[in-house]
Amino acid sequence: MSRQSIAKAHEKIQELAWEPLYHEPVSQYGTDYTFAKAKKKDPLKQVLRSYFPMQEEKDHRVYGAADGAIRGNMFRQVEERWLEWQKLFLSIIPLPEISAARAMPLLFRNVPNPELHNGQAIQMIDEVRHSTIQQNLKRLYMNSYIDPAGFNSSLKNFQNDYCGTIGRQFAEGFITGDAITAASIYLTIVAETAFTNTLFVAMPAEAAANGDYLLPTVFHSVQSDESRHISNGYATLLMALADEGNHQLLERDLRYAWWNNHRVVDAAIGTFIEYGTKDRRKDRESYAEMWRRWIYDDYYRSYLVPLEKYGLVIPHDLIEESWNQIWNKGYVHEVAQFFATGWLANYWRIDPMTDKDFEWFEYKYPGWYDKYGAWWENYSRLATPNGHNPIIFEDVDYVYPSRCWTCMVPCLVREDMVMAEVGGQMRTYCHEACRWTDVEAFRPTYQGRNTPNMGQLIGKREWETLYHGWNMADVVTDMGYVRDDGKTLVAQPHLNLDPSKMWTLDHMRRCPPFASPNVLLNEMTPEEQLAFHADYIRQGPGGRPAPAAV
Amino acid sequence: MTTTTERSLPQPRFTDAEAGAKEFPDSTARNYSYFTPQKRKQTHYEDVTVEVQPDPRHYLSQGWLYGFADGQGGYPLEWTALKAWGSDRPVPERFPGSGGKGYDWPAHGWHEFRDPNEEWEMTFYRYNSNVVRQITQNVDSARETKAFEQWNPNWVQFVERNVGAWMHVEQGLGLYLFANANRRGPTNMHNTAMAVNSMHRLRFAQDLALYNLTLSDEIEAFDGEAHIETWNSDPAWQGVRRVAEQLTAVDDWAEAVFAANIVFEPLVGELFRSGLVQQAAPRNGDYVTPTVVGAGEHDYAERDLRYTLAMFDLLVNDKEFAQHNKDLMNQWLSTWTERCIKASRDLQPLWSQPDAKPPRFEDSLDRVKSRFSEILRQLGLDDPKELTL
Numbered sequence: 011m012s013r014q015s016i017a018k019a020h021e022k023i024q025e026l027a028w029e030p031l032y033h034e035p036v037s038q039y040g041t042d043y044t045f046a047k048a049k050k051k052d053p054l055k056q057v058l059r060s061y062f063p064m065q066e067e068k069d070h071r072v073y074g075a076a077d078g079a080i081r082g083n084m085f086r087q088v089e090e091r092w093l094e095w096q097k098l099f100l101s102i103i104p105l106p107e108i109s110a111a112r113a114m115p116l117l118f119r120n121v122p123n124p125e126l127h128n129g130q131a132i133q134m135i136d137e138v139r140h141s142t143i144q145q146n147l148k149r150l151y152m153n154s155y156i157d158p159a160g161f162n163s164s165l166k167n168f169q170n171d172y173c174g175t176i177g178r179q180f181a182e183g184f185i186t187g188d189a190i191t192a193a194s195i196y197l198t199i200v201a202e203t204a205f206t207n208t209l210f211v212a213m214p215a216e217a218a219a220n221g222d223y224l225l226p227t228v229f230h231s232v233q234s235d236e237s238r239h240i241s242n243g244y245a246t247l248l249m250a251l252a253d254e255g256n257h258q259l260l261e262r263d264l265r266y267a268w269w270n271n272h273r274v275v276d277a278a279i280g281t282f283i284e285y286g287t288k289d290r291r292k293d294r295e296s297y298a299e300m301w302r303r304w305i306y307d308d309y310y311r312s313y314l315v316p317l318e319k320y321g322l323v324i325p326h327d328l329i330e331e332s333w334n335q336i337w338n339k340g341y342v343h344e345v346a347q348f349f350a351t352g353w354l355a356n357y358w359r360i361d362p363m364t365d366k367d368f369e370w371f372e373y374k375y376p377g378w379y380d381k382y383g384a385w386w387e388n389y390s391r392l393a394t395p396n397g398h399n400p401i402i403f404e405d406v407d408y409v410y411p412s413r414c415w416t417c418m419v420p421c422l423v424r425e426d427m428v429m430a431e432v433g434g435q436m437r438t439y440c441h442e443a444c445r446w447t448d449v450e451a452f453r454p455t456y457q458g459r460n461t462p463n464m465g466q467l468i469g470k471r472e473w474e475t476l477y478h479g480w481n482m483a484d485v486v487t488d489m490g491y492v493r494d495d496g497k498t499l500v501a502q503p504h505l506n507l508d509p510s511k512m513w514t515l516d517h518m519r520r521c522p523p524f525a526s527p528n529v530l531l532n533e534m535t536p537e538e539q540l541a542f543h544a545d546y547i548r549q550g551p552g553g554r555p556a557p558a559a560v
Numbered sequence: 561m562t563t564t565t566e567r568s569l570p571q572p573r574f575t576d577a578e579a580g581a582k583e584f585p586d587s588t589a590r591n592y593s594y595f596t597p598q599k600r601k602q603t604h605y606e607d608v609t610v611e612v613q614p615d616p617r618h619y620l621s622q623g624w625l626y627g628f629a630d631g632q633g634g635y636p637l638e639w640t641a642l643k644a645w646g647s648d649r650p651v652p653e654r655f656p657g658s659g660g661k662g663y664d665w666p667a668h669g670w671h672e673f674r675d676p677n678e679e680w681e682m683t684f685y686r687y688n689s690n691v692v693r694q695i696t697q698n699v700d701s702a703r704e705t706k707a708f709e710q711w712n713p714n715w716v717q718f719v720e721r722n723v724g725a726w727m728h729v730e731q732g733l734g735l736y737l738f739a740n741a742n743r744r745g746p747t748n749m750h751n752t753a754m755a756v757n758s759m760h761r762l763r764f765a766q767d768l769a770l771y772n773l774t775l776s777d778e779i780e781a782f783d784g785e786a787h788i789e790t791w792n793s794d795p796a797w798q799g800v801r802r803v804a805e806q807l808t809a810v811d812d813w814a815e816a817v818f819a820a821n822i823v824f825e826p827l828v829g830e831l832f833r834s835g836l837v838q839q840a841a842p843r844n845g846d847y848v849t850p851t852v853v854g855a856g857e858h859d860y861a862e863r864d865l866r867y868t869l870a871m872f873d874l875l876v877n878d879k880e881f882a883q884h885n886k887d888l889m890n891q892w893l894s895t896w897t898e899r900c901i902k903a904s905r906d907l908q909p910l911w912s913q914p915d916a917k918p919p920r921f922e923d924s925l926d927r928v929k930s931r932f933s934e935i936l937r938q939l940g941l942d943d944p945k946e947l948t949l
């Protein structure tokens with residue numbers, strides 16, 4: 011269709027919107043926001059007659075590339091270090107995608123402009139596209155990559171592993187709670203507009219650098235739909251801003267959504283990009299450099315700040331603090347170290363770091379070696395079983411961290427850890443912003459205002475609780491992370507596939523029992539809890555125990 | 561949106577990370593192992609859809625993490641009154657030292673549903689692209705051959721008003737019933753099938769709108785806005801409008817889909833499309849409208865009805881709740897049959913509008929009634945007494 015005929019067609023389909031005369035559509039999702047009905051323009055200007063062939067054309071390219079990758083023996087030059095982390099990433103991402111599809115109807119009744127609903131329906135089916143095209147990519151990896159373990163059990167693992175649980179927030183946050191908080195602010199204004207750049211642009215670049223040119227084809231194709239979704243979000247945001255009464259909620263939701271996305275996405279993608287790559291050329295951008303450019307400059311300075319003139323209160327402090335966490339407090343390094351500490355509860359293999367990696371880290375993050383170098387040397391030393399236990403049970407100057415009740419990433423920047431008693435339970439939080447999210451934001455009143463539609467944090471949020479007192483062999487068996495010989499673990503702290511170098515349930519059996527930090531914390535007296543906190547915030551960096559009191 | 565600056569890539573090196581390069585535990589385990597396929601072998605469709613939406617009854621060990629204000633998270637089975645075996649078992653409790661395991665997969669009967677159309681993104685875009693290409697071609701060639709000049713004068717009016725009005729039914733149900741339902745089903749397979757159904761309807765709505773636009777350009781006397789007035793105030797259409805709106809007002813997602821695809825579509829949709837438009841058009845010199853309307857008819861009859869039958873078939877044959885489900889469906893049948901027959905009868909004046917008359921209204925209605933009965937037979941359900949209205 012020509013541009014002119016698309017414009018004319020788009021104008022025509024505006025005649026499709028109608029208001030009910032006899033029965034209102036069912037109202038199933040509440041919001042504390044208020045929207046005035048106003049004539050709105052559909053920001054997408056998308057007509058299905060041109061949309062379908064456009065998407066089909068994109069598909070041709072994706073599936074053509076998939077055939078090409080196999081014919082061209084791509085897997086003979088793919089870095090295993092990289093592809094192993096895809097077992098985690100590709101187990102997570104199809105759920106956020108499909109959740110975005112499921113989130114769209116949350117907006118129908120709450121944003122009373124039928125002109126916008128068309129765009130939301132197209133986003134719905136775009137997201138079905140993303141979810142299934144990613145599942146398909148994973149299936150191809152399972153079939154063609156040397157080690158299918160972890161791909162073959164992908165979605166079960168994702169559902170019962172603590173890393174999956176962290177990632178799941180980036181999905182469940184879209185579909186529950188206050189409809190606007192979820193489907194508009196968390197999903198489109200923050201997750202899509204800010205963080206898909208790291209997911210769908212930074213990740214593909216790194217994949218290509220590690221010999222995988224298929225992932226970029228798929229994810230660039232996904233990203234090409236994203237600008238439409240960003241327009242959807244923007245239209246809704248402007249409508250919300252039109253009502254003064256929403257400003258307080260917008261401020262709350264931007265704070266929560268920003269911080270949670272930072273905690274979750276930067277943890278995962280930062281780790282993949284910094285620790286999952288073999289590309290150590292000095293001119294390659296570090297995750298921090300990419301973050302500064304795309305999230306700080308492109309999103310924060312160019313997208314958010316201009317919205318201040320409409321009365322939007324922007325969480326400048328939290329954005330600066332996220333940068334501070336990444337740049338000064340080693341957030342990504344602390345997370346990667348934790349993933350590697352807990353390798354035995356995962357479903358992928360984590361390659362040790364080498365001198366070449368050390369050099370790159372020191373160059374990009376001066377001071378890195380002093381904080382993390384010795385620990386990674388221990389990780390290499392303990393990688394293959396040789397009479398010792400996995401690193402988590404060995405003395406390597408690392409204190410197993412408490413988990414953040416809100417973002418479920420452990421409290422790794424130890425000095426920031428805060429505690430609060432909620433409903434008779436003592437909880438730990440990785441940062442004041444996560445405490446605020448649980449204790450103040452996700453509540454039926456906010457700053458004295460009734461917020462009856464706000465969601466709740468629910469679930470067994472500390473994974474370790476489930477396995478308190480268990481032996482690791484039983485934990486791994488219970489989760490199902492065992493290979494088809496019935497004893498070799500899916501996860502390994504190295505890339506050697508020689509069965510004699512791989513950890514098995516027998517090695518796990520010899521380990522001491524596993525303990526939940528939160529269960530232990532709640533068994534303490536109040537005085538012991540205070541002492542625990544005082545000690546905790548003196549720990550680190552790199553998980554080091556607190557220095558002995560002078 | 562951001563784009564990357566090109567950077568020099570490292571030289572590829574030989575890693576030999578190809579399937580089959582080494583032998584070790586799991587080296588040949590190349591199937592998704594977390595679900596049982598419906599047939600002997602896992603299908604491509606199953607691989608890309610099954611289990612993407614988690615369930616605390618089996619693998620989701622820490623449960624849902626975010627809830628609504630009432631504390632409910634995820635996709636509660638209670639969002640429909642229908643039940644599949646295992647539905648009544650409580651969600652397994654997890655507590656300190658409980659371990660993570662739930663019930664063995666699938667934990668309950670809802671997970672047994674598979675869309676017989678096997679829809680996922682590849683099939684979906686191929687199919688719909690083909691449909692829009694076909695329609696565009698048909699309409700283009702009609703324009704080139706001046707086919708619209710053959711129409712009887714009052715057929716022009718019939719199309720502008722009545723065929724035009726139908727686009728609103730598709731749009732309303734597509735958005736507020738089917739797209740809405742895609743948040744409410746218990747598994748990814750249900751929700752994906754309903755999302756696809758939603759897009760069929762939205763596409764059909766747009767097909768009709770754009771066809772209407774072409775006719776405005778091609779036919780002097782064609783009033784491109786008459787459909788709005790018809791939909792808003794033509795008494796013959798208010799029954800259809802009332803029931804369409806009522807369908808979007810249903811809280812129970814399964815009832816809404818049942819009422820739309822099992823009751824409304826045969827009794828009202830097919831009555832209007834196959835029983836009237838498709839019959840009357842050729843007699844009035846119109847060979848084009850049937851191709852546009854036929855695409856929507858085909859979506860329903862060949863695809864949307866197909867998954868709907870598969871979905872409800874499992875429930876009427878459920879090993880634990882068959883009777884419970886049938887009782888509910890019978891209630892729904894009686895409620896919605898009455899409403900739909902009423903809407904159909906309201907449409908009756910349309911049958912006398914074209915110059916060249918279609919079959920008698922009563923004959924058309926009888927035909928869709930027996931089609932409706934056939935559909936119910938497939939589900940082992942009896943005709944509701946309201947069918948005689």
Ligand SMILES: [Fe+2]
Pocket residue numbers: 107110136137140232
């Ligand atoms: Fe997406």
Ligand SMILES: [Fe+2]
Pocket residue numbers: 273414415416417418419439440441444
């Ligand atoms: Fe946190």
